[in-house]
Amino acid sequence: MPAQHSQLTPAQARAAMARGEITGHTSALCPGYAQANLVILPRDWAYDFLLFCQRNPKPCPLLEVLDPGDPFTRDLAQGADVRDTLPRYRVWYKGVLRDEPTDIRGLWRDDLVSFFLGCSFSFDLALKQAGVPVRHLEQGRNVPMYRTSRPNRPAGRLAGPLVVSMRPMPADLVPRAVEVSGRYARTHGAPVYWGDPAGIGIVDLGRPDFGEAVEIRPGEVPVFWACGVTPQAALMEARPELAITHAPGCMFIGDRRSEELDA
Amino acid sequence: MPAQHSQLTPAQARAAMARGEITGHTSALCPGYAQANLVILPRDWAYDFLLFCQRNPKPCPLLEVLDPGDPFTRDLAQGADVRDTLPRYRVWYKGVLRDEPTDIRGLWRDDLVSFFLGCSFSFDLALKQAGVPVRHLEQGRNVPMYRTSRPNRPAGRLAGPLVVSMRPMPADLVPRAVEVSGRYARTHGAPVYWGDPAGIGIVDLGRPDFGEAVEIRPGEVPVFWACGVTPQAALMEARPELAITHAPGCMFIGDRRSEELDA
Numbered sequence: 001m002p003a004q005h006s007q008l009t010p011a012q013a014r015a016a017m018a019r020g021e022i023t024g025h026t027s028a029l030c031p032g033y034a035q036a037n038l039v040i041l042p043r044d045w046a047y048d049f050l051l052f053c054q055r056n057p058k059p060c061p062l063l064e065v066l067d068p069g070d071p072f073t074r075d076l077a078q079g080a081d082v083r084d085t086l087p088r089y090r091v092w093y094k095g096v097l098r099d100e101p102t103d104i105r106g107l108w109r110d111d112l113v114s115f116f117l118g119c120s121f122s123f124d125l126a127l128k129q130a131g132v133p134v135r136h137l138e139q140g141r142n143v144p145m146y147r148t149s150r151p152n153r154p155a156g157r158l159a160g161p162l163v164v165s166m167r168p169m170p171a172d173l174v175p176r177a178v179e180v181s182g183r184y185a186r187t188h189g190a191p192v193y194w195g196d197p198a199g200i201g202i203v204d205l206g207r208p209d210f211g212e213a214v215e216i217r218p219g220e221v222p223v224f225w226a227c228g229v230t231p232q233a234a235l236m237e238a239r240p241e242l243a244i245t246h247a248p249g250c251m252f253i254g255d256r257r258s259e260e261l262d263a
Numbered sequence: 264m265p266a267q268h269s270q271l272t273p274a275q276a277r278a279a280m281a282r283g284e285i286t287g288h289t290s291a292l293c294p295g296y297a298q299a300n301l302v303i304l305p306r307d308w309a310y311d312f313l314l315f316c317q318r319n320p321k322p323c324p325l326l327e328v329l330d331p332g333d334p335f336t337r338d339l340a341q342g343a344d345v346r347d348t349l350p351r352y353r354v355w356y357k358g359v360l361r362d363e364p365t366d367i368r369g370l371w372r373d374d375l376v377s378f379f380l381g382c383s384f385s386f387d388l389a390l391k392q393a394g395v396p397v398r399h400l401e402q403g404r405n406v407p408m409y410r411t412s413r414p415n416r417p418a419g420r421l422a423g424p425l426v427v428s429m430r431p432m433p434a435d436l437v438p439r440a441v442e443v444s445g446r447y448a449r450t451h452g453a454p455v456y457w458g459d460p461a462g463i464g465i466v467d468l469g470r471p472d473f474g475e476a477v478e479i480r481p482g483e484v485p486v487f488w489a490c491g492v493t494p495q496a497a498l499m500e501a502r503p504e505l506a507i508t509h510a511p512g513c514m515f516i517g518d519r520r521s522e523e524l525d526a
Binding site: 047051054055062065067156 | 318419
């Protein structure tokens with residue numbers, strides 16, 4: 001990340017994204033501010049998706065839902081335009097990834113509903129301040145994310161596996177990581193699993209399904225959090241006519257401090 | 264409440280309701296078990312309602328949503344039939360209350376979606392154990408509930424005022440009541456207001472809009488919690504073709520301890 005981006009306020013960061021000056025992952029941007037996953041679907045799919053979130057709150061903690069056709073946030077930020085204030089999007093037609101644009105103005109329709117879900121980047125600063133290493137920040141990378149063998153609870157046409165993010169740490173710091181992240185229920189809360197990756201169906205930590213691999217040092221254990229990329233896995237299987245999401249790790253950054261969400 | 268009902272398990276209570284032997288409010292039944300508000304709507308209204316709950320989580324903490332046409336619970340209890348395991352229902356046609364039956368088998372349709380919302384009865388035992396008086400239990404009554412002047416956030420066709428339940432207590436116990444109920448976020452959590460009822464548009468505590476009035480002793484202040492009757496007020500205004508709810512205070516009683524919901 002260029003040095004000039006490291007001190008931006010959320011509003012400045014969103015403005016830079018709208019100008020196309022920030023197009024990569026947001027892991028190190030605006031530490032301590034709530035970041036959010038984005039899913040945009042036609043109104044016809046909105047009930048299934050809302051129910052999927054209700055039934056799977058750990059990977060899908062809903063923070064805000066906009067009205068059909070309305071591109072402007074109200075809660076996470078006042079009046080941010082969902083069509084260009086993320087660094088990068090993914091555009092899916094019938095479950096197939098077709099494009100990764102930096103804005104979606106040309107795709108907007110009056111029946112599109114925007115959903116924002118909590119993101120674990122929101123508590124990385126709190127982990128760090130508690131003495132828990134956050135390797136992807138240390139290495140200046142996106143967080144590694146993996147599909148697991150754990151199914152979500154289906155809702156209507158939506159089903160699919162849990163996706164997790166991973167942070168490696170010395171085993172004796174796991175309780176502290178659980179304690180600290182557990183306070184952030186609306187951005188995935190405590191980890192869902194730690195230890196042997198095979199236990200949740202992950203074959204190779206060095207080859208994440210999304211994001212970037214990070215170094216795991218001797219004596220460290222991988223710790224896994226539910227991840228807001230989970231809906232993308234469900235949408236790949238359900239194959240709606242159109243879906244627009246954030247690109248993994250390229251999040252919406254709101255004006256609210258992470259702590260506020262659970263207050 | 265007849266003495267023989269005071270020691271029932273939730274499953275026994277639901278069976279007695281299905282047989283028509285319990286037809287009144289549930290405030291004193293199954294202390295410590297999660298109780299739930301019920302809203303049943305045609306599928307066409309389900310998205311608006313789910314979004315209304317997402318936008319107003321304090322009065323509408325969603326615990327479980329059944330699939331269209333499915334009358335059987337999975338989470339709150341295994342296989343309880345929503346059509347007869349509540350003591351009493353309210354049936355609304357175009358926003359007008361038409362009937363208060365003790366079962367709704369004859370009204371069931373394949374497009375009906377059942378929503379369960381947390382109820383503050385779930386923490387009355389915890390309040391009592393913390394030394395906070397629970398007057399409606401002391402007096403063997405339903406809890407008093409009031410419409411307020413506070414609007415909810417609209418969602419689609421749904422809008423309406425916040426409805427609250429009220430428990431009077433000595434002023435010095437309010438902090439304890441806040442602390443204890445605050446642990447039960449999924450059954451309304453901490454109070455939304457206490458003190459002068461006029462501050463939230465309540466004219467006369469002696470004349471609740473739902474439930475029964477309770478005694479307020481000298482030196483006591485009224486404490487108000489968000490209430491799951493709130494959706495009924497919204498449905499009266501939105502006037503869907505058909506809505507079925509629990510009768511105020513006549514709740515669904517699940518098999519889960521109240522503490523489990525927030526675990």
